[in-house]
Amino acid sequence: xxxxxxxxxxxxxxxxxxxxxxxxxVSGRASDHLVPAVEWAFNLGAxxxxxxxxxxxxxxxxxxxxxxxxxxxxxxxxxxxxxxxLIEGLPPSYAIAVGTAWSLAGGLAGAAFGWAGAAxxxxxxxxxxxxxxxxxGALMGEAILFFSLWxxxxxxxxxxxxxxxxxxxxxxxxxxxxxxxLGLGVGALFAALTVVxxxxxxxxxxxxxxxNVAVGQEATEDAITTTLSGTMTLPAxxxxxxxxxxxxxxxxxxxxxxxxxxxxxxxxxxTAESAALMVMPGASPKSSSEMATPPPFCALSP
Numbered sequence: 489x490x491x492x493x494x495x496x497x498x499x500x501x502x503x504x505x506x507x508x509x510x511x512x513x514v515s516g517r518a519s520d521h522l523v524p525a526v527e528w529a530f531n532l533g534a535x536x537x538x539x540x541x542x543x544x545x546x547x548x549x550x551x552x553x554x555x556x557x558x559x560x561x562x563x564x565x566x567x568x569x570x571x572x573x574l575i576e577g578l579p580p581s582y583a584i585a586v587g588t589a590w591s592l593a594g595g596l597a598g599a600a601f602g603w604a605g606a607a608x609x610x611x612x613x614x615x616x617x618x619x620x621x622x623x624x625g626a627l628m629g630e631a632i633l634f635f636s637l638w639x640x641x642x643x644x645x646x647x648x649x650x651x652x653x654x655x656x657x658x659x660x661x662x663x664x665x666x667x668x669x670l671g672l673g674v675g676a677l678f679a680a681l682t683v684v685x686x687x688x689x690x691x692x693x694x695x696x697x698x699x700n701v702a703v704g705q706e707a708t709e710d711a712i713t714t715t716l717s718g719t720m721t722l723p724a725x726x727x728x729x730x731x732x733x734x735x736x737x738x739x740x741x742x743x744x745x746x747x748x749x750x751x752x753x754x755x756x757x758x759t760a761e762s763a764a765l766m767v768m769p770g771a772s773p774k775s776s777s778e779m780a781t782p783p784p785f786c787a788l789s790p
Contacts, residue, residue: 509564544605557602625678629656
């Protein structure tokens, strides 16, 4: 810790955390009603991670910055879901269940990036470029992952901007060729970890039918192997096609009368298909893997 510096007081850090979380929550909700570019941008984690990083850089003292970052993102997520529930007229139980889960995730991310933001203020060059590499990798990894999922030209331009920003961070904040190379190396490593982490979160959000989802990646000198594991199931039978809010809104199972009349059950009527896209230098994309084992369902494509 750089003890010679004057850091903001804990009270100032706390107020900054609350204001940051409030700004994120309001901006995130308002983005749905603004120009498409802003709406696409707030569909990413980047604004939240950058905010926690910037807050940490402001607080400067690393432990306090980690606490402030965690508080900001946890409070921001909880406030976002409170606003969402109020505007959409959903039951409070929805905000409590979903908001609590994502607030915990936001708190962990906020702590990490708050700490990184403070470390970026360090006088130690290595610590500074490693911290920059963490944010760099998060931005690049997210852009790479979503580029395979989003088809909108505007959305892809935003992802390219995020990718460029991530790649430039170590170059701007590093001092000297060695420091910049180290920052880019950390960024590349963290980008791979971000792809795995965000893919896991995205797939877990589909539960049901996907449960206990985990994405792993193992690199050797000859190959990079990515694995996907999990359980595909519909524990609530046909009700698994909708959440509690939908079932309450329509008063029962989606297409319940038709399904009852047909006598169909998920076990004998649902199949699942997964596809993997591989692109090698000089080769055409090839897809593979198809399974039709009931009762799971879902089509996965990159």
